[in-house]
Amino acid sequence: MRLGLGWKLYGDGTAPPPGQVVKPEERLSWGRTAGLGAQHVVAMFGATFVFPVVMGLDPNLAIMMSGLATILFLLVVQGRIPSYLGTSAAFVGSVFAIREAGGDSATVTGAILVAGLVLAASGVLIHLVGARIIVATLPPAVTGAVVMLIGFNLAPVVATAYWPFDQWTGLLTMAFVVLATVLLRGFLGRITVLLGLVFGFAVSWLLDLAFGATMVPDQANEGQFVSAMRVDLSAVADAPWIGLPAFHAPEFHTSAILVALPAVIALIAENAGHVKAVEEMTGERLDPYMGRAIIADGLATAASGSVGGSPTTTYAENIGVMAATRVYSTAAYYIAALVAILFGLCPKFGALVAATPEGVLGGLTVVLYGMIGLLGAKIWVENRVDFANPVVLVPLAAGLVAGIGGVKLAFTETFVIEGIALGTIITLVGYHTLHWLAPADMRPRPLGPRPGGDEGAGLLVGTGDDTAAGYPGGEADEQGADPDDGERREGTA
DSSP states (O other): OSSSSSOEOOOTTTTOOOTTTTTEEEOOOOHHHHHHHHHHHHHHHHHHHHHHHHHHHHHHHHHHHHHHHHHHHHHTTTOOSSSEEEEESTHHHHHHHHHHTTTTHHHHHHHHHHHHHHHHHHHHHHHHTTTTTHHSSSSSSHHHHHHHHHHHHHHHIIIIGGGGOOHHHHHHHHHHHHHHHHHTTTTGGGOOOHHHHHHHHHHHHHHHHHHEEEEEETTSTTOOOOESSSOHHHHHHOOSSOOOOOOOOOOOOHHHHHHHHHHHHHHHHHHHHHHHHHHHHEEEEOOGGHHHHHHHHHHHHHHHTTOOOOOOEOHHHEEEEEEEEBBBHHHHHHHHHHHHHHHHOHHHHHHHHHHHOOOHHHHHHHHHHHHHHHHHHHHHTTTTOOOOOOHHHHHHHHHHHHHTTTEEEEESSSSSEEEEHHHHHHHHHHEEEEEHHGGGGSSSOOEEHHHHHSSOOOTTTTSSSSOOSSSSSSSTTTTSTTTTTTTEEEEEE
């Protein structure tokens, strides 16, 4: 089987001239390739270790597993789809729900593992049947609602878990990220989370110097406050330079697994959008590899969860680096993956990440969680979803309020479906049931993306989780047939 490990030197190994690209199976000189690999590491870095921190998982392990996951992905897609797999934000809401219900990290990673296997199985089905099944099962109306559920379910977390610890640091960090996202251009504009983290650390350190300790909520005693410094690097000094990250075995609980499964919908849409974005940039037909990409991400997520790591997904930041450099060589991704593995073997780095002040996380997450939720609205807008049609409006309205409002459906004292899981079930089942029962003139018909809109993954700066608007459709699938007989994404009637 061809694994895409042989690269042909592009020209004389220098950067491509205007209008030319370096294809995935080509490479620049090894020195330039190493430089590009370093750019990919920086691009994925911020989100890949921020999201494990907010999920309560080991950032060192997440970084290391992102490197291994990227290598696995490239091997499964046979080197045809250059992508980096970093930590997925699609699971953050599910993880908080699991922890709120009393689950620990083992329960969390057990749910992540099962979700990864379900994602991989979905990829197998897509590979066998054709990419058209994505449009049929997950039209943009449904996908947008699920993504919105995932993001907006996290709003209370910001207000209660991070922001109260240091509201002024949070406010300044939030303002920096907002301004940097708009004002910075090019590569810097794609690493605003990392820049915001550094800014927040600096602000916290200056506030400690100027005002000393601050009163923060006592996590051990609800309603009580304790005095603490914002920046505490004592654990960093004690940590060794070289060592293995903290592994742990997963545990499996049905209720936790059901909470995590809706993230699979977001990952399918995200991977599909990223494949189409790469296809558009490289000019190579990648539909036959759509299923492989989803299989690879599923296997990577399951492998990461099996040792206590974070879920993975393809990263828009790294796709943005390719778009800026016009170099799509997978050799640069292999170098980036190896560098990430080396970072994961440095406990001192993990201790530094774990020392991130809560106020800084509050400032970052208030932006990131909102952006995740608004991606759902972006999917609706780009695909012209018609909310005047009750077939669309009613199930989505019910699912969103049930999911975001915390409605519970209790079957027994220990088996309860709520939050994202319940909202997703109501949306998915309700939409398809009404679509089946409605008269022909009421059934939503696909209109495709808005003219001039984004065909691929819309770049969500700095998060790595820019869930795309589903599979664009309208391309030939593996069997050479049009995925949906000329009809594209679900839109207005």
